[in-house]
Amino acid sequence: MNITISDLHFSYAPNVKALNGISLTINAGEQVAIIGQNGAGKTTLVRHLNGLLKPTSGSVSIGDWDTTKHSVAKLASKVGYVFQNPDEQLFSKDVLTEVEFGPKNLGYKKNKIDQLVKRALELTELTGKQETNPYDLSPTWRKMVALASILAMDTPIVIFDEPTTGQDFTNITRIANVIAELKKTGKTVITITHDIDFCAENFERVIALSKGQVLLDGSPREILGQEEILAQTYVDPPQLTRLGKKIGLQETVITPQEFLKALAQRAG
Amino acid sequence: MYIARASGLHQLHPLTKVLLTFCLLIAGLALPGNWTSYLIILLVIFPLSVWGKVFPNLLRITWLVSLPFAISVILIQSLFWGTGTPLFEFWIFAPKLEGARYAVISLGKIILVMSDFLLFSLTTRPDALMIALKQAGMPSSIAYIIVTTLQIVPSFQRKGATILDAQRSRGLETEGNLFVRAKALVPIVLPLVLGSLMEVEERAIAIEARAFNSRQTETSLIEIPDTQLQKNFRTVILIVMFLLIIFGILWRL
Amino acid sequence: MAFINIQNLTYQYPTAKAPVLQNINLQINEGEFVAVIGANGAGKSTLCYALAGFVPHFFKGEFSGVVEVNGIQSSQAALAEWVLNVGLAFQNPFNQISGAKYTVFEEIAFGLENIGVEREQMKSRIEAAMKLTGIAELADRSPYSLSGGQQQRVALTSILVMQPKLLVLDEPTSQMDPIGTREIFAVIRDLSNSGMTVVMAEHKMEWIANFADRVIALKDGQILLEGKPNEVLTSDVLAENGFGISRYTSTAREAQKRNLWKKDSLPVTLEEAVEGFRRK
Ligand SMILES: Nc1ncnc2c1ncn2[C@@H]1O[C@H](COP(=O)(O)OP(=O)(O)O)[C@@H](O)[C@H]1O
Ligand SMILES: Nc1ncnc2c1ncn2[C@@H]1O[C@H](COP(=O)(O)OP(=O)(O)O)[C@@H](O)[C@H]1O
Ligand SMILES: [Mg+2]
Numbered sequence: 184m185n186i187t188i189s190d191l192h193f194s195y196a197p198n199v200k201a202l203n204g205i206s207l208t209i210n211a212g213e214q215v216a217i218i219g220q221n222g223a224g225k226t227t228l229v230r231h232l233n234g235l236l237k238p239t240s241g242s243v244s245i246g247d248w249d250t251t252k253h254s255v256a257k258l259a260s261k262v263g264y265v266f267q268n269p270d271e272q273l274f275s276k277d278v279l280t281e282v283e284f285g286p287k288n289l290g291y292k293k294n295k296i297d298q299l300v301k302r303a304l305e306l307t308e309l310t311g312k313q314e315t316n317p318y319d320l321s322p323t324w325r326k327m328v329a330l331a332s333i334l335a336m337d338t339p340i341v342i343f344d345e346p347t348t349g350q351d352f353t354n355i356t357r358i359a360n361v362i363a364e365l366k367k368t369g370k371t372v373i374t375i376t377h378d379i380d381f382c383a384e385n386f387e388r389v390i391a392l393s394k395g396q397v398l399l400d401g402s403p404r405e406i407l408g409q410e411e412i413l414a415q416t417y418v419d420p421p422q423l424t425r426l427g428k429k430i431g432l433q434e435t436v437i438t439p440q441e442f443l444k445a446l447a448q449r450a451g
Numbered sequence: 452m453y454i455a456r457a458s459g460l461h462q463l464h465p466l467t468k469v470l471l472t473f474c475l476l477i478a479g480l481a482l483p484g485n486w487t488s489y490l491i492i493l494l495v496i497f498p499l500s501v502w503g504k505v506f507p508n509l510l511r512i513t514w515l516v517s518l519p520f521a522i523s524v525i526l527i528q529s530l531f532w533g534t535g536t537p538l539f540e541f542w543i544f545a546p547k548l549e550g551a552r553y554a555v556i557s558l559g560k561i562i563l564v565m566s567d568f569l570l571f572s573l574t575t576r577p578d579a580l581m582i583a584l585k586q587a588g589m590p591s592s593i594a595y596i597i598v599t600t601l602q603i604v605p606s607f608q609r610k611g612a613t614i615l616d617a618q619r620s621r622g623l624e625t626e627g628n629l630f631v632r633a634k635a636l637v638p639i640v641l642p643l644v645l646g647s648l649m650e651v652e653e654r655a656i657a658i659e660a661r662a663f664n665s666r667q668t669e670t671s672l673i674e675i676p677d678t679q680l681q682k683n684f685r686t687v688i689l690i691v692m693f694l695l696i697i698f699g700i701l702w703r704l
Numbered sequence: 705m706a707f708i709n710i711q712n713l714t715y716q717y718p719t720a721k722a723p724v725l726q727n728i729n730l731q732i733n734e735g736e737f738v739a740v741i742g743a744n745g746a747g748k749s750t751l752c753y754a755l756a757g758f759v760p761h762f763f764k765g766e767f768s769g770v771v772e773v774n775g776i777q778s779s780q781a782a783l784a785e786w787v788l789n790v791g792l793a794f795q796n797p798f799n800q801i802s803g804a805k806y807t808v809f810e811e812i813a814f815g816l817e818n819i820g821v822e823r824e825q826m827k828s829r830i831e832a833a834m835k836l837t838g839i840a841e842l843a844d845r846s847p848y849s850l851s852g853g854q855q856q857r858v859a860l861t862s863i864l865v866m867q868p869k870l871l872v873l874d875e876p877t878s879q880m881d882p883i884g885t886r887e888i889f890a891v892i893r894d895l896s897n898s899g900m901t902v903v904m905a906e907h908k909m910e911w912i913a914n915f916a917d918r919v920i921a922l923k924d925g926q927i928l929l930e931g932k933p934n935e936v937l938t939s940d941v942l943a944e945n946g947f948g949i950s951r952y953t954s955t956a957r958e959a960q961k962r963n964l965w966k967k968d969s970l971p972v973t974l975e976e977a978v979e980g981f982r983r984k
């Protein structure tokens with residue numbers, strides 16, 4: 184299911200323009216990271232993908248659905264959206280009920296729901312916490328519950344808004360595993376993140392936004408080496424990319440594996 | 452709820468507006484006559500809101516918040532009013548002229564309270580109010596509680612909207628018949644309440660960390676202009692309020 | 705005598721079954737910039753609260769041991785007095801506004817009003833602080849309509865402006881963009897150079913390595929390691945305990961195994977990595 188965005192403009196108020204003519208196509212099964220400075224319009228952009236916001240002008244389609252013609256609740260069967268703040272969505276007495284909520288709304292059959300929920304809990308390592316009240320969990324785990332509750336909806340497109348903020352190493356690895364698993368099952372993943380190393384290591388396409396426009400769009404290798412342009416939107420290249428450049432490696436490297444390989448080649 | 456406008460009403464000292472608000476309220480409740488509330492709304496509150504350039508906003512919000520009261524008062528009267536001149540009969544409804552009269556009169560009081568309060572909050576900056584209350588000798592913790600309570604409605608609206616978005620994104624139907632809407636209530640109201648409880652604790656830390664309870668004499672960033680004329684006016688309002696209360700008590704004896 | 709002196713600090717939240725901080729001993733000098741690292745749940749925030757006086761004064765619970773700042777013990781002082789010397793920006797930026805103010809500029813004034821700073825001085829201090837944290841252009845915005853990163857800057861500025869002797873920051877850059885994060889670290893470094901003591905819970909190893917004087921690694925409420933960034937962040941103990949480390953360190957460790965890193969010590973900053981990997 185492709186996402187087509189054409190000449191999208193959006194203003195929160197007549198003088199608060201957040202998106203300024205964005206055109207993009209995201210193909211089914213792509214793993215896309217969206218980066219860019221605070222206030223660049225990242226959240227505003229992804230909120231258009233499930234119809235929470237409607238274009239001021241231009242259009243957004245999910246497959247052949249124009250987002251202005253379908254309710255958010257209907258679009259939810261195609262696009263899952265994990266909010267940045269889990270406390271805005273958790274309400275159930277236990278984790279299990281919370282995770283079942285989405286798939287039940289979508290009207291799936293009982294045994295499909297059971298399967299999806301079980302899978303989502305496994306992926307987020309919440310198995311064993313099913314009976315806990317989400318509000319008794321730490322903020323980190325609450326974030327995982329929110330994530331599981333969207334995964335269980337089994338949508339072809341999944342959006343994460345800053346899943347890595349405030350997370351420790353173990354949790355970032357956990358989230359990376361979830362994304363890898365989604366990729367394996369052919370889902371489209373769109374993730375907003377400020378963690379550029381995480382971005383370099385887990386995505387096949389990077390879109391840098393700046394002031395409501397697309398600044399750069401391409402593979403991590405093409406995009407993440409462009410230090411001067413990225414600086415316009417307050418982003419540094421990944422650590423190893425900066426290092427590679429400084430020690431004079433020929434090509435742009437972005438991951439540890441690439442760096443070590445290039446180093447070995449140079450050593451001969 | 453405050454709406455920034457350049458108007459004379461906006462520039463009045465917050466205390467002047469507090470007193471005026473109470474005075475209108477007391478007038479509506481203390482003065483005799485069945486239609487007094489409506490007269491005050493038409494002849495004082497509406498003109499004042501025009502002066503404050505918030506008339507359309509006042510009208511709209513008053514309508515929105517009074518409507519549920521209106522519906523329930525009218526329903527109850529037409530169901531349970533015992534004897535009187537029947538207006539019409541339909542199924543279990545049998546409204547009487549006297550009942551309808553009573554409903555309209557009591558609604559006047561509700562609308563007065565709403566519009567009076569709205570007039571105040573649409574034209575008074577909460578922080579200016581807080582400073583004014585403190586300068587008038589109110590302890591800052593009480594002033595703070597009053598001011599943040601005044602902002603509960605917009606703050607709930609803001610949070611409610613975000614939660615609504617999150618749940619719709621999980622496939623929750625919120626549009627449709629009454630049953631659909633009623634079912635949507637729990638997943639929206641619960642995070643709102645739990646979130647607010649958490650917020651109260653964190654707010655307490657935030658203001659404490661910024662020396663809210665320190666015993667130093669406080670200063671204020673913004674100046675709140677006051678005039679001798681307004682001071683005199685406030686004294687007059689106070690006297691009027693006092694007289695109104697006395698009058699109200701005597702009248703009812 | 706150290707500026708901050710923590711002795712045998714053990715603390716348990718009232719609703720918890722076990723202590724979250726266990727037997728913490730720590731001395732910090734005036735003007736030091738100390739970073740606290742650790743997994744989620746390690747006790748970083750609780751340690752921040754203990755320094756800022758909210759543990760035990762606000763949260764209650766079972767508190768034993770000593771937290772002393774500038775010669776005064778927190779358990780002997782009233783919280784209202786304690787906060788005059790110790791500023792805290794806590795983890796969640798969303799609820800960190802007073803709720804009684806109408807613009808960002810006035811929001812930042814809240815603390816200064818409470819300590820009775822005179823109006824003209826208040827304005828110049830706010831302007832200077834906003835310039836420092838890069839939010840001058842937000843002055844007239846409503847504190848509610850900001851994005852996470854912007855709210856975080858406002859929360860930080862609201863505390864900075866009060867010029868506390870000790871600044872306690874709990875993950876102050878979590879929502880910020882990468883270069884914004886680096887800039888805030890640089891600002892904090894400057895403050896510490898000019899004599900402010902800073903304790904900051906953080907995950908971002910590269911900037912800790914570049915800017916902090918000392919690193920405390922917490923695990924399950926205990927101090928696992930403590931020392932200079934290049935000692936702590938390159939320690940095997942850290943890696944074995946599931947801490948995140950910068951790509952410079954992890955890649956150099958890998959390179960070392962393949963004989964591509966020749967130095968004895970591992971790098972923690974870009975400069976050190978460049979130094980070690982550069983072709984001789
Ligand atoms: N609800 C809102 N009302 C008004 N302005 C908003 C609102 N949400 C975001 N903005 C503004 O729109 C711009 C883009 O915001 P956002 O999409 O949240 O940025 P990002 O996610 O890239 O940090 C920012 O200038 C922000 O202040
Ligand atoms: N108010 C509280 N009441 C009870 N337990 C708490 C409270 N706050 C934190 N905890 C618990 O204390 C432990 C340490 O938490 P915290 O200091 O927030 O860690 P960190 O900041 O390193 O993530 C966690 O297990 C957490 O669940
Ligand atoms: Mg955002």
Ligand SMILES: [Mg+2]
Nearest residue numbers: 748749795874
């Ligand atoms: Mg914490």
